[in-house]
Amino acid sequence: MRLVFLGTGGSYPSPKRNVSAMAIVKGGSTLLFDCGEGTQRQLMRSSVSFMSVDRIFVTHLHADHFLGVPGLVQSMKLNQRTRALEIYGPRGTESIMSTFLRMGYFRPDFDVTVTDLHPGSVLRFSDYSVDAFGVEHNVPSLGYRFRERDRPGRFDKPKALEMGIPEGPLFGRLQRGQSVTVNGKTFSPDDVLGPPRKGRTVVYSGDTRPCTSLRRAAKDAHVLVHEGTFDPSMAQKALEHNHSSVDMAASLARDVGVERLFLVHISPRYDNVKPLLEAAKEIFPDTVIPDDLAEYDI
Helix, strand or coil: CEEEEEECECCCCCCCCCCCEEEEEECCEEEEECCCCCHHHHHHHCCCCHHHEEEEECCCCCHHHHCCHHHHHHHHHHCCCCCCEEEEECCCHHHHHHHHHHCCCCCCCCCEEEEECCCCCEEECCCEEEEEEECECCCCCEEEEEEECCECCCECHHHHHHCCCCCCHHHHHHHCCCCEEECCEEECHHHHECCCECCCEEEECCCCECCHHHHHHHCCCCEEEEECCECHHHHHHHHHCCCCEHHHHHHHHHHHCCCEEEEECECCCCCCCHHHHHHHHHHCCCEECCCCCCEEEC
16 A cells, blocks of 8 residues: 655645645555645656546645546546546535536546535445544535555465465465365465554545644554644744644644654745754654655555
8 A cells, every 4th residue: 555645735836746635545446635736647647547546535625625626537538437436525525526527528427426524424445444524624624534454464475385385376365364275284364374464544634723633533543644834933824724834743643643744735835845844853753744746655
């Protein structure tokens, strides 16, 4: 599983950073969190095919977080997509997206479902879930928590070979939790798999000032992707506009025990983010300010 940061800036595009969009790529599926203007081009510049996007989660209806959806849908249409697309967001998402999608120019030839979520909504899929929680911004806004189901333990290939299990399809069956028989002897997954591995959790804040609901959602997460619009000297301005400064985000990450913090939604006023990163790392050392198109294995 990997994170691909397609747009790491806030408010409007800058020469260095496009506006908000992040992909979680897991297997052959891609989940997109926010889709600001120009996201389809960012996808084309990345390792992620825009045709692989199955679900889009919009945090709120400010243009720098959703305006890329109509263009992305049209690009999918022009490339003969047939697979369904799901779009989720806060109250009002269904109305505004349906307006776009009813227009003849944008109307897709494949199924697109748009669903309004509310704080506490939980979406369960085959091997992960996404739940929405309320955050504190100046329009209805959601953060999202992606939680992977617990995974089987690591497969011990040398041990399997030593036990006489031939490499090939039997390895796959054992990894899927099935017993196999070789020369009259039955082997169970427990013979060759380590202890189960806890599923990974990624929390995406959207735009918000620090708040209790975000603290609860991010508790002990593997990854927190938090907005860091302002530097510490502008903390009061951040709060007045329902945003966060980088030190606020770092303090929250430290207090709730996350493993790694990524700061995004960087204001275009900052050409050099090194001082922002240094300020955050003083509080929470495992902090990263990713560049656009940066990828990280989780």
